[in-house]
Amino acid sequence: KAGVTQTPRYLIKTRGQQVTLSCSPISGHRSVSWYQQTPGQGLQFLFEYFSETQRNKGNFPGRFSGRQFSNSRSEMNVSTLELGDSALYLCASSLNQQSTDTQYFGPGTRLTVL
């Protein structure tokens, strides 16, 4: 099976712009979670989607949003980019919504905001 794929792998934007990141989960996986990883804050949970519905949300401002499509692919959007949004954005897929399901991470999208 192919692993989790994320596009693009690298992105450079300027402050005020918006960005959309894409994540394709492992075939058959229905849950997708998004994380932000920065050197100072580590891995922080953004949100989780299951069956096209946001099930959990982390403590991030409303500029961060996401969605999931019927084929389980997910996108996240960040509007009005700030310098502090520079980070590695990781998505993880799991089979279902059970906390005991293994999460498989994608390679991430490295976002740089200038």
Place this chain on the structure above:
Amino acid sequence: GQQVMQIPQYQHVQEGEDFTTYCNSSTTLSNIQWYKQRPGGHPVFLIQLVKSGEVKKQKRLTFQFGEAKKNSSLHITATQTTDVGTYFCAGSFTGNQFYFGTGTSLTVIP
């Protein structure tokens, strides 16, 4: 708020020495997962602990979950250069939302 603390932040060891990283939470965890992230890579799932007092082994790696399900540890015996990376614990309190520890970056000196 719910969070998982992890120590130490960095650990340098001579090849062949042992290594341990610890995670703890002030609130009882539903389960805890451990991940390894190589430099420039993404987190890779190592193991999951669910039961109170659970101990699991993977070759030179030993994982423990505390009796109260509030702490966990990862111990590596006789480290090798291939063990280099950052080790994260991730705890779940309810549902499928995981709180990651800040990670322990392991450097192995040959």
